[in-house]
Amino acid sequence: MIALVDPLSSGVFLSSALRERGQDCVHLYEERFARTARSDMSAPVLIASENLADTVAELRKRGVRHVVPASEFGVALAHDLAAALDLPRNEDDTAAARRDKALMGEALRRAGVPCAGQATVGTVNELTGALRRLGLPVVVKPSQSSGSDGCRVCWSEADAVTHFLDIHQQTNLVGLPNDKVFVQEYLQGEQYVVTTVSLDGRHVVCEVARNVIEELDGLPVRRYNVSCPSLGAAEQEVVSYTLDCLDALGIRDGAANADVRLTCDGPRLIEVNARILGPVLHPDPYFAAFGSSQQHLLAESLDDPASFKAHFSRTYAPPQVMGKAFVRCWDSGVLTALPGLPSVRQLPGFHSVQGLPRVGRTVRKSMLTKGRTGIVYFVHPQESVVRKSLEALSRLEDDRALFRVTPAPTTGSGCR
Numbered sequence: 001m002i003a004l005v006d007p008l009s010s011g012v013f014l015s016s017a018l019r020e021r022g023q024d025c026v027h028l029y030e031e032r033f034a035r036t037a038r039s040d041m042s043a044p045v046l047i048a049s050e051n052l053a054d055t056v057a058e059l060r061k062r063g064v065r066h067v068v069p070a071s072e073f074g075v076a077l078a079h080d081l082a083a084a085l086d087l088p089r090n091e092d093d094t095a096a097a098r099r100d101k102a103l104m105g106e107a108l109r110r111a112g113v114p115c116a117g118q119a120t121v122g123t124v125n126e127l128t129g130a131l132r133r134l135g136l137p138v139v140v141k142p143s144q145s146s147g148s149d150g151c152r153v154c155w156s157e158a159d160a161v162t163h164f165l166d167i168h169q170q171t172n173l174v175g176l177p178n179d180k181v182f183v184q185e186y187l188q189g190e191q192y193v194v195t196t197v198s199l200d201g202r203h204v205v206c207e208v209a210r211n212v213i214e215e216l217d218g219l220p221v222r223r224y225n226v227s228c229p230s231l232g233a234a235e236q237e238v239v240s241y242t243l244d245c246l247d248a249l250g251i252r253d254g255a256a257n258a259d260v261r262l263t264c265d266g267p268r269l270i271e272v273n274a275r276i277l278g279p280v281l282h283p284d285p286y287f288a289a290f291g292s293s294q295q296h297l298l299a300e301s302l303d304d305p306a307s308f309k310a311h312f313s314r315t316y317a318p319p320q321v322m323g324k325a326f327v328r329c330w331d332s333g334v335l336t337a338l339p340g341l342p343s344v345r346q347l348p349g350f351h352s353v354q355g356l357p358r359v360g361r362t363v364r365k366s367m368l369t370k371g372r373t374g375i376v377y378f379v380h381p382q383e384s385v386v387r388k389s390l391e392a393l394s395r396l397e398d399d400r401a402l403f404r405v406t407p408a409p410t411t412g413s414g415c416r
Contacts, residue, residue: 001063002302003028004070005078008036009278010295011070015043017283017299026062028055030077032175048077056084066302068254069275073174075099090274091250098249098274101143101182108269111248116268117185127164130183131157137186140164142172148222149173153186153215187261187268193225194242194258195277197297201252203243204311206294208235224325224390227289229383231316234262241267255298285351285377289322323378323386325393332364333405340402347389349380362408373403
């Protein structure tokens with residue numbers, strides 16, 4: 001029996017991958033997700049007790065042998081439960097550093113791994129002092145959140161102060177208060193995402209991809225990414241650095257994904273997430289490009305570790321290139337049509353589209369990388385073909401040709 005904690009994003013497909021292998025799962029939700037839990041019919045469901053010992057006793061009674069975070073929300077609780085049950089897990093003394101970006105940087109420094117300049121601030125005075133040390137521009141964001149929530153590139157002290165005041169003490173995307181705000185040196189260079197699955201302190205690289213990120217009104221917006229067909233010298237450097245970061249953060253078992261910038265001084269970590277990559281990423285395009293998915297590799301490591309260990313000796317050489325775009329609707333209102341979708345489906349290398357909003361539903365403009373208005377996947381042997389199709393998709397978005405939105409009707413108390 002494997003317990004998946006807060007399976008709210010790509011954890012849905014992790015659950016499916018485990019069931020495909022004949023593994024029994026229990027979905028454990030925190031109380032704040034009780035509404036989602038009540039509608040989950042895909043596996044037995046438990047609601048975590050406020051008393052950790054009660055939840056531990058229930059999992060022990062069910063014979064649970066692995067406790068796995070199935071979203072960013074579940075990272076901390078999954079570790080605490082695995083520790084209480086004395087089950088395989090990442091290292092205990094770096095648990096907090098795997099959730100808090102400031103502690104993450106400190107852990108890297110202690111391990112001798114190069115990292116960006118940073119500060120954690122709780123007042124405007126602390127912020128201005130950090131700006132004097134770090135210089136400008138900086139990235140200001142919550143210490144504990146995800147999906148680019150509350151993240152802004154600030155090019156002036158006034159911008160940094162304004163954004164600090166906007167997010168300080170607000171509740172972030174993962175439900176935690178921003179009592180401290182993280183300030184990080186702005187890193188110039190190409191950005192990569194590296195996904196991994198680890199077992200007993202050894203790491204398998206699932207995907208290395210380049211991100212295309214645009215800064216819109218100070219917000220870093222991830223338009224799309226393209227997997228690397230092979231690892232050249234630059235990518236080898238990024239991967240080696242990423243594995244050093246995993247070791248420094250005590251990631252020994254399970255999935256992780258890291259955002260890394262390749263600067264003129266070498267790779268520098270933006271953040272590591274000790275969980276499968278989100279938001280809700282369908283495994284099928286990954287199978288088409290890589291022959292597997294991160295969810296399925298993690299399921300294999302949990303179900304058949306001896307078989308999984310064969311991946312340690314395999315080189316990164318995916319048969320095809322995969323690109324994915326987190327499409328965004330630049331207007332808020334009622335979705336009345338998807339006029340650009342036929343053109344998207346005809347682009348070379350088109351594989352599939354997932355999570356598009358239904359016509360007739362309300363959509364809201366959002367800069368977050370959460371896939372709320374759909375994810376489009378392309379798979380093709382040639383990287384240039386994938387990139388051209390993704391660029392064409394971006395033009396459709398920017399021309400507002402993908403979605404047709406009308407203003408949402410307003411309600412009032414006028415006479416009829």
